[in-house]
Amino acid sequence: MKKHLFEDRRDYIRQTFAHEPKSQQAIRAAMASPEDQINVPSEDGRLLQLLVRLVGAKKIVEIGTLGGYSSLWMAQAMPKGGQIYTCEYEDRRAKIADKHFKKYAKGKKITIVQGNAHETLPKLSKKGPFDLIFIDADKISYAKYLDWAEKNLRRGGLIVGDNTFLFDAIWQEHPVDRVRQEALFAMRDFNRRLSNPKKYQSMLLNTGQGMTVAMKL
Ligand SMILES: C[S@@+](CC[C@H](N)C(=O)[O-])C[C@H]1O[C@@H](n2cnc3c(N)ncnc32)[C@H](O)[C@@H]1O
Numbered sequence: 001m002k003k004h005l006f007e008d009r010r011d012y013i014r015q016t017f018a019h020e021p022k023s024q025q026a027i028r029a030a031m032a033s034p035e036d037q038i039n040v041p042s043e044d045g046r047l048l049q050l051l052v053r054l055v056g057a058k059k060i061v062e063i064g065t066l067g068g069y070s071s072l073w074m075a076q077a078m079p080k081g082g083q084i085y086t087c088e089y090e091d092r093r094a095k096i097a098d099k100h101f102k103k104y105a106k107g108k109k110i111t112i113v114q115g116n117a118h119e120t121l122p123k124l125s126k127k128g129p130f131d132l133i134f135i136d137a138d139k140i141s142y143a144k145y146l147d148w149a150e151k152n153l154r155r156g157g158l159i160v161g162d163n164t165f166l167f168d169a170i171w172q173e174h175p176v177d178r179v180r181q182e183a184l185f186a187m188r189d190f191n192r193r194l195s196n197p198k199k200y201q202s203m204l205l206n207t208g209q210g211m212t213v214a215m216k217l
Contacts, residue, residue: 010043010208018042023072023104030096031067039066040136040162044207045073048134048160051213052077055158057131061124062086063117063145064137068097068110074134075101075108083109085124087117087137117141121148129154136162139183142190153216159200164191165210 006012020028020042031037040048052060052074058081062071065088075084088094094112101110113120117137125148133149135142142161149159166187169175175184194202194214202214 010041013043014041018046020045021076023100024069026104027067027069027072027096027100030100031069031093036067036093039069040073041208044162044209044211045070047205047207047211048074049077051158051160052132055131055156055215057158058082059128059130060084060132060134061121061128061130061149061152062134062136063121064088064135065097065112066093068100070134070136071097071110072100072105074132075105075110078108081109083111085111085113085127087113087115087120087124089114089116118144121145125152128152130157132158132160134160134162139163139166140180140186143186143193146190146193150216155216157216159194159212159214159216161190161194161212163209164204164212167209170210 006015024045048070056079058079060074062084065071065086071084071086088097094114098112113124130153133153135145135149153159164187166184167176167179169179169184170187191204191212194200194212199217200214201217202212205211205213
């Protein structure tokens with residue numbers, strides 16, 4: 001049988017470009033139950049870092065903190081004086097994130113905005129405009145989050161949406177059972193709006209779950 005150096009393409013990418021720092025390993029260890037294992041993979045963490053650096057993102061909003069895994073990747077790439085506001089409505093998850101930010105993100109400004117993002121985002125508007133808005137929460141709300149993001153992003157800033165293949169439902173006529181119709185409509189609307197070349201320079205990246213990246217023109 002033919003021998004391979006790596007398990008597959010993803011394994012090669014991870015081992016070459018996306019080694020996980022101890023801090024991120026600690027967060028994953030604290031979020032070991034299956035319902036908590038919904039963080040971005042390490043290669044997407046590295047991609048987020050690249051995006052943060054490309055636009056010199058100093059003011060970031062993340063919708064969907066979980067245990068703080070993706071926040072930490074972004075924080076580690078932020079320029080001095082950078083600030084992340086990360087939204088989470090589950091207290092238990094927010095507490096885990098807070099504990100790890102205190103330990104591993106000293107000197108970085110990360111504010112956990114606790115509560116339902118639909119209520120907390122309008123209050124965050126006064127801190128904007130933002131350089132990067134990362135959307136990674138309930139899929140059904142992506143179009144609504146985009147309404148907010150479009151108003152609160154600076155020109156040249158990035159809207160980044162994760163899971164934009166919607167578990168591969170996005171391109172199928174009869175999507176898999178776990179995906180609700182409303183989520184499918186919301187995600188198609190999200191990608192359709194961000195694909196408008198008059199408003200954005202954008203692409204849906206072929207990552208494991210699909211990541212839409214759009215720069216506001
Ligand atoms: C996919 S996880 C986020 C993963 C995280 N970005 C990472 O990669 O480490 C989605 C998170 O969004 C939170 N969430 C979902 N809907 C929300 C809402 N309306 N307001 C605030 N948080 C929400 C969930 O509790 C969950 O922790």
